[in-house]
Amino acid sequence: MIKKLLMICLVLSALSYSTKAQDRNCHxxxxxxxxxxxxxxxxxxxxxxxxxxxxxxxxxxxxxxxxxxxxxxxxxxxxxxxxxxxxxxxxxxxxxxxxxxxxxxxxxxxxxxxxxxxxxxxxxxxxxxxxxxxxxxxxxxxxxxxxxxxxxxxxxxxxxxxxxxxxxxxxxxxxxxxxxxxxxxxxxxxxxxxxxxxxxxxxxxxxxxxxxxxxxxxxxxxxxxxxxxxxxxxxxxxxxxxxxxIWGDGGCNVDDFVTDTPVSGNPNYGCPNYPTNSCSATGNDMTMNYMDYVDDACMYMxxxxxxxxxxxxxxxxxxxxxxVNNDGGGDPTDPGITYCASQGNSVSDEWIANVNVGGLNNSTGANGGYADFTSTSVDLAIGSSNNVSLSPAFSGTAYNEYWRIWIDFNKDGDFSDANELVYDAGSLSSTTVTGSLAIPSNVSSGETRMRVSMKYNGASTPCETFSYGEVEDYTVNITTSSAPTCETPEGLNASNVTETTFTLNWNSVSAANEYDIQLRAAGNSTWSDFNSTSNSLALTGASEGTTYEWRVRSSCSSSDSDYSSIASFTTESAQVEVNYCDSKGNSVADEWIQRVRFGSIDNTSGANGGYGDFTSQSTNVVTGGSYNITINPAWAGRTYREAYNVWIDWNQDGDFNDSGEAVYSRSRTTNTAISGSISVPNNALTGATRMRVTMKYNANASSCEAFSYGEVEDYTINVSSSGRIENQSKITDFTIFPNPAVDQTTLRFNSEEAMNVNINVYDAVGRQVQSISLENVIGTHDETLEVSDLKPGIYHIFVEANGKRENYKLVKK
The missing domain is CATH 3.40.390.10 (Collagenase (Catalytic Domain))
Incomplete structure (x- = not known):
């Protein structure tokens, strides 16, 4: 009953607000x-x-x-x-x-x-x-x-x-x-x-x-x-x-790195009234700042x-x-290139009725002897020949007119250079004249001016003022027309990666007939060759827990491109099954989670009976990184207050009870978009783990709760290393193989300079089970670990060098 009364108050309150057709959307x-x-x-x-x-x-x-x-x-x-x-x-x-x-x-x-x-x-x-x-x-x-x-x-x-x-x-x-x-x-x-x-x-x-x-x-x-x-x-x-x-893309605990812009809890939209305060302790929102989301008319500082x-x-x-001291632009007070004037003094008898050049087709009446149509442009390709059709109009008697066209190819503000007279009718005519104009092959691309002149009874010059007739100016965009080149593919990425299968993808190249792909396990010197007629290649038979390197080149009719830069990916390791507690809302008759956005996850799901298993959807995060999450609720009719919680199982032990795993909480609110920031701990285990998102009516939930109204959704988060050791300790190319392991596993890494390295292995509850100290390691190093005596399960390997530590996960079968 309380829930329904609250809804009445919210409906009455909402009568004073209008709905905007569109909000600012910056990506x-x-x-x-x-x-x-x-x-x-x-x-x-x-x-x-x-x-x-x-x-x-x-x-x-x-x-x-x-x-x-x-x-x-x-x-x-x-x-x-x-x-x-x-x-x-x-x-x-x-x-x-x-x-x-x-x-x-x-x-x-x-x-x-x-x-x-x-x-x-x-x-x-x-x-x-x-x-x-x-x-x-x-x-x-x-x-x-x-x-x-x-x-x-x-x-x-x-x-x-x-x-x-x-x-x-x-x-x-x-x-x-x-x-x-x-x-x-x-x-x-x-x-x-x-x-x-x-x-x-x-x-x-x-x-x-x-x-x-x-x-x-x-x-x-x-x-x-x-x-x-x-x-x-x-x-x-x-x-x-x-x-x-201005709101730092987070809540009231996130800033924009600027001290004199007050902290804001969220973006402002439309034209908000002043003052607006979303974080009471920090002062009023600077809604009029250009870096907020308000309408154009309401931002001005x-x-x-x-x-x-x-x-x-x-x-x-x-x-x-x-x-600083750049020479690519010009004087901001300089109006730019100015052209000489040219016009007919009288259009009482004749004027330009239509200009048709290439894709330009402009019909007008008399314009006082001169018309500036430079806001109208046409694309003309370098080396092309373009049809011309020019028509006069007369108030009575049809007179003989002489037509000429110039284009300022070198963009120097005049039409006096060689080849800039691109069309000359050659004779007088009282009707439409036709012909063609050519764009030379040695001109530069970009916008420039075209001048069309129609003069009674004689040929004009480009800067002439004459008695009878008219002049019109247009913009020409000179474009390149070269054949597509055999470019090196870009955008290499691997998708659908499992323990034994994967798909390689890259951006297509328009001139390519097919693509040559090379693949090898990291550390091998020999490539395996493949071929594809599309910009992707699906392969099977890979080794689990293995890092692969690959590259691709375009094969065109006349030549092949260079190979792309080498890209890499790692196949999944066999996972020990982890079972998570159940949590759900018993009713979604009134409210549910409509949409969740986190990293590359953008899931609009609708009501899912109180629980939605979306662990097939995943996103990648990096230790030490910070990522925004946005949750949108939906209601069947009236709007209720909902509370939100997010957990991530950073140590991958199958629960959300450990310190730091409650990553976001929002008390009950009727907001239609709830946003916050989630930071990935530096000690989070790498690999796939679970994120749980909970929306509960009128109160915050616990991670394993079944509650009356609302919904729960689960997702997968892939955690990778921030690379701190690679960048600060000069250790690179760290891999573990095989992983999972039965009797032995090998740690392979490269040390760019001589250094001492400590390797410690811990079980899932934090007990140290192995310790190895290495001195003066330099170059590629393989260290074999005996794991035959270890019980099956998940183990954590910590590698320390020069005071920096990184962790990796090992699965023992």
Whole structure:
């Protein structure tokens, strides 16, 4: 009865709120976590950048100003990937986004005066400006925009848009240019960025076209409210400059590494009222900060602490030092290339009615003698021949007109260079003229200007003002048309790995007819050769508990690519069965767990009768790492208060009773999304273990409880080593084989320098059963352990070197 009365109160309360059609959805942290899982060393690199950042922040203001002084100018290149005309956003829309970035990062935004008095003293000018690149990496003039037509309608967040092998566009030198990809990401995702520290091959910012640019700075733009004021790019560039979300992507015990932004318990959406407080002890939320999730119209400040964090990147040795004194852009006050004027003084008798060049087809009426259609663009490929059709219109008598077209191929602001007169009708005509224009093979790609001139009774020059007729200017995007190259495959990964089977996967290469794959057990010098006509290969007959190395190359019609870098994986070891206690909700008539997200797990399950066994779903974590978990409840009708608990069996002993295994708890709440952070202990055992997620009505549950209302779900977590010994103790390539073992097992590792190594073996209850001390070990070393006298079960091997310790699991049959 109490439960039902509470529901009435909640329904009445909900009448004062409206439902938003869409909330801001940034995937920067999701992409970062995926990158760490694929490359755990990235986390160490990020830690090094963070250490340098904190050193810069902790230095005096005078020292910071001396180290990084003045306004820093960032050259920008925008790669537009489009499958329809809406996605092929205009140059004007792109410029509107650059204008917003300059306003927001220089605190020149018109809404800066809305910052509350509480935060006014820390609202800051970041002293960073953005300009469209004026020279490309080869030193050629450029508009700073590339365009590519594609049949792909959704790109996702796996960086395909940055790879030519996947139909995308490779970045320009990311140490000198901020690369922005504008393409339809899909899934309601506005954008994402790569933090400093990641690969330069994928460095930059990605945004969907309908959130790139500002409706306040032009008309006819392809934009979607409430994210139509350019603040998505401001937010994502903040990530690119090492800012975290204002709530630290966790609860009230997680921060964003900035001291003057109050701790927040969760993201804010829409346009929240001021003040909003989600963590009462730390002050009001800075909801108007660009790094929150509010609508574009309701974010309008960076803080002084965020400024110091961003500018630390430009210090000597900083990750983005290359942008200091950079020559890839131009003067932010320079309007760019200007072209001479040309027009007809009178259109009372004749004007341009239609221009058809390649894929461009533009019909207009009289435009006063000159029309600027540079917001309209057409792709013309290098070396191509393109049909031309030009039509005049007359108010009465049809007069003879002379047509010419120029293209500024070298982008120097004039049409005077050789081959830039691309079409000359050659004679007068009072009707439509046709022909073709060629794009030379020696010109550079990118956007430039095309001028179309129609003059009464004579041929015009490109900068002429004449009595009768009209001139129109357009944008041409010169594209490459080279045949696909035989590229080396990327994205190597192994899936469906069991004790004896696995599937090898890699990104497809468009020019490849088939692929050559080489495989070997780690430590062997001889490769086994395989072949596949697709970008995957399933194999059987592997040895359990064994590390394998593999690589792949493309085989094309004319040549083979180089082999890829070597990738590795380890087959599963036979596991001793572990039985976990039962836990469930007896009724899901009113509420249940709807969705769980943790690492790569994203499971929308619906009601499962009180318990859902999802141990077939797994994600990888690294010791010492921290990962977000989000749980979404669902209700059959009324909304009830639910409490949440998460346990992970770190020592893999079949229960959740040990210290540190209760990893998350949330008291009863009606929130529709519950988020927190889970840290993996440094001493967690490597291998597969169980995670239990519990949602109980009105109170927190214990790990083995059967309760009245709610639900329980179990998942699998794969724990791997953080690699601390590999990086700090110079021990690499550690393997155990065979594993499981019957009589003997061998520990193999490589020591890069002479050192003492201690090996200790413990049983499942912590009793030491073996101890070995090795002196002056160097190079590859095999150490054989006798295990015939040990009882069947799980054992833990601790390896110590130079004061650092790592642990591994051994199964004794």
């Amino acid at each position: 920067t942290m999701d992409v970062y976590e995926q990158q760490v899982q694929q490359n755990p060393s990235l986390q160490l690199k990020m830690q090094g950048i963070e250490k340098r950042t904190q050193q810069f922040i902790n230095s005096s203001e005078q020292a910071r100003s001396a180290a990084v002084s003045g306004v820093i100018t960032i050259p920008v290149v925008v790669h537009v990937l489009y499958s329809n005309s809406n996605e092929n956003i205009s140059s004007a829309q792109i410029q509107s986004q650059i204008d917003v970035l300059n306003e927001d990062y220089r605190r020149l935004n018109g809404d800066a005066n809305q910052v509350p008095n509480e935060f006014a003293s820390v609202a800051s000018d970041i002293e960073v400006e953005f300009v469209m690149a004026t020279t490309d990496p080869n030193g050629n003039p450029t508009s700073g925009i590339t365009r590519k037509s594609t049949s792909r309608t959704s790109w996702g967040t796996n960086d395909d848009m940055k790879k030519t092998s996947q139909g995308g566009v490779a970045p320009w030198d990311a140490s000198r240019y901020l690369n922005m990809w504008v393409c339809n990401i899909g899934g309601g995702i506005l954008g994402y960025a790569q933090f400093p520290g990641g690969s330069l091959a994928t460095d930059g910012v990605v945004m969907s076209p309908q959130y790139f640019g500002s409706a306040d700075k032009g008309t006819g733009f392809f934009l979607s409210a409430p994210f139509n004021k350019g603040r998505t790019a401001t937010h994502e560039v903040g990530h690119w400059l090492n800012l975290r979300h 960076f803080s002084a602490g965020q400024k110091n964090r961003m500018r630390a990147l430009f210090d000597t040795g900083g990750f983005r030092e290359g942008f």
